[in-house]
Amino acid sequence: MEKRIIFLIAAAMFLIAGCGEKPIQDGLKIEYYKNGVKHFERNFKNGKPNGIAKEYYENGNLKVVSNGKDGKRDGLTKAYYEDGTLEYEGTFKGGLAEGVAKIYYRNGKIKDEVNFKNGKENGFNRRYYENGNLEYEINFQNGEPNGSGRVYYENGNLKTEGIYKNGKIVQSSFYDTEGNSVPE
Missing domain, CATH: 2.20.220 (Glycosyl hydrolase fold)
Known part of the structure; x- marks a missing residue:
């Protein structure tokens, strides 16, 4: 896979993992850029990222949205170009890529289709x-x-x-x- 896709997957892991900070036990944690625009928002349950996590560009547009369960990616992850166009979509199960991941050109046309089973192509x-x-x-x-x-x-x-x-x-x-x- 390309470096950009590896970055997007790492960004989704970062969102679910909670930045290495001491996580809150339960609830929503929101972080902001210096300019006041929302940067990250994550939900926690029993001290672990759980549910929807979002990362935003500094212009306020959504960058990555992913789902987590017990601190692992679980469910659909989507990443967007800064203009809001879909760049990546893929599903995870228990932290591993599962099913078809799709990567798109900026013009919206499909670039890559990568099939996964238990985290492997x-x-x-x-x-x-x-x-x-x-x-x-x-x-x-x-x-x-x-x-x-x-x-x-x-x-x-x-x-x-x-x-x-x-x-x-x-x-x-x-x-x-x-x-x-x-x-x-």
Whole structure:
């Protein structure tokens, strides 16, 4: 995954974990930027982040909203660009990514679809060019490429296809922009 996505997931963890400060036992905790705009808001139950947690940009727009249960991410997490456009959405269960996480370009078109099971990439992961054409799709099992994978040119023609086994490519074919086979 990209550094930006890792940052968003870390931000969601930060929201749920409560910044490393001594947490309040129960209720809502709100923190503000120096300019008075709300920065964070978190709910606590029995001293652990629980329920909805939100982080805001300094302009007041929502940056991240996530759910937690007993101090772990649990449920839907969404992150937004500063202009309010959706950037990321994914679900967590017991602190681990679960199901399809989606990342969006600023124009609202889908950029990445990453499948998770028990916190590991599992199933087909896809990336799209900004024009909407598929850039690549690779099958994962337990966090490693396993099975088929394909990479496409921006015009939609196949560039490379291969077979992965336990994270290593064991067979591959290459094509030029016109779709003609190219020797390895």
